[in-house]
Amino acid sequence: xxxxxxxxxxxxxxxxxxxxxxxxxxxxxxxxxxxxxxxxxxxxxxxxxxxxxxxxxxxxxxxxxxxxxxxxxxxxxxxxxxxxxxxxxxxxxxxxxxxxxxxxxxxxxxxxxxxxxxxxxxxxxxxxxxxxxxxxxxxxxxxxxxxxxxxxxxxxxxxxxxxxxxxxxxxxxxxxxxxxxxxxxxxxxxxxxxxxxxxxxxxxxxxxxxxxxxxxxxxxxxxxxxxxxxxxxxxxxxxxxxxxxxxxxxxxxxxxxxxxxxxxxxxxxxxxxxxxxxxxxxxxxxxxxxxxxxxxxxxxxxxxxxxxxxxxxxxxxxxxx
Numbered sequence: 095x096x097x098x099x100x101x102x103x104x105x106x107x108x109x110x111x112x113x114x115x116x117x118x119x120x121x122x123x124x125x126x127x128x129x130x131x132x133x134x135x136x137x138x139x140x141x142x143x144x145x146x147x148x149x150x151x152x153x154x155x156x157x158x159x160x161x162x163x164x165x166x167x168x169x170x171x172x173x174x175x176x177x178x179x180x181x182x183x184x185x186x187x188x189x190x191x192x193x194x195x196x197x198x199x200x201x202x203x204x205x206x207x208x209x210x211x212x213x214x215x216x217x218x219x220x221x222x223x224x225x226x227x228x229x230x231x232x233x234x235x236x237x238x239x240x241x242x243x244x245x246x247x248x249x250x251x252x253x254x255x256x257x258x259x260x261x262x263x264x265x266x267x268x269x270x271x272x273x274x275x276x277x278x279x280x281x282x283x284x285x286x287x288x289x290x291x292x293x294x295x296x297x298x299x300x301x302x303x304x305x306x307x308x309x310x311x312x313x314x315x316x317x318x319x320x321x322x323x324x325x326x327x328x329x330x331x332x333x334x335x336x337x338x339x340x341x342x343x344x345x346x347x348x349x350x351x352x353x354x355x356x357x358x359x360x361x362x363x364x365x366x367x368x369x370x371x372x373x374x375x376x377x378x379x380x381x382x383x384x385x386x387x388x389x390x391x392x393x394x395x396x397x398x399x400x401x402x403x404x405x406x407x408x409x410x411x412x413x414x415x
Contacts, residue, residue, distance in 0.1 A: 139170025175201025186229030367394030
């Protein structure tokens with residue numbers, strides 16, 4: 095890897111098709127919101143005993159699809175494998191509370207690598223995460239050998255679900271969802287990708303802090319895959335791999351706006367690809383501050399099926415592509 099880093103503050107205005115998208119925000123419902131605490135279902139919150147069953151029980155008790163807040167009280171550390179969201183559910187992780195990801199394969203389906211997340215919403219709508227607290231993937235516990243260039247990581251490839259050194263759980267994922275809101279939460283030390291938006295529509299990500307070890311590979315900040323109408327604003331992303339990464343695996347990506355974010359990364363602050371089988375349409379990046387990063391904007395378009403039209407990239411200082 096090149097030792098050249100960007101050290102100046104950059105402000106980006108990047109538009110595809112020179113069109114600013116009009117993007118609606120997640121819908122709100124006038125229905126009364128139910129509030130349920132995970133403590134009501136005997137979550138210990140001690141960081142040692144697994145709280146997966148109590149947490150899932152609290153979520154399952156919500157009167158879906160009506161609005162429901164599942165509360166993680168402050169002061170608790172809630173150790174868990176994958177928890178599954180229902181429509182209408184918002185996880186409210188209070189300031190001082192932590193959802194802590196499990197670090198062994200137990201509790202994850204060994205045959206479904208594509209569902210290895212600590213928090214997963216799949217095929218649901220009107221869901222969210224907020225509250226001022228933290229979701230922590232304990233990424234450093236997946237390091238077999240520390241190296242300032244690139245850590246050597248634990249891999250779950252013995253399961254046969256995947257190969258190589260990228261067989262680790264992601265932190266938060268929304269797959270096939272509508273009306274998603276992630277705000278006022280810290281996503282810390284993912285073992286693999288941090289926030290993954292897949293085949294989803296109408297997603298708002300704002301006031302989110304993402305932190306991953308600077309020498310850990312594949313700990314991307316936000317990956318937006320085959321998803322439309324996504325807004326990212328006022329986020330602070332400090333990680334070892336790509337910070338904001340649009341991808342098109344199975345369909346085009348429309349209407350992505352990112353504004354007023356601060357980024358530090360050992361790789362690319364903004365990277366299109368490498369999955370690039372379909373078009374990227376109507377993307378705007380404005381007022382993005384990039385600090386001590388290897389690349390500001392990377393176009394890794396190698397699958398041959400996508401179009402980039404009227405690309406406009408501007409900075410206040412030097413070129414950064």
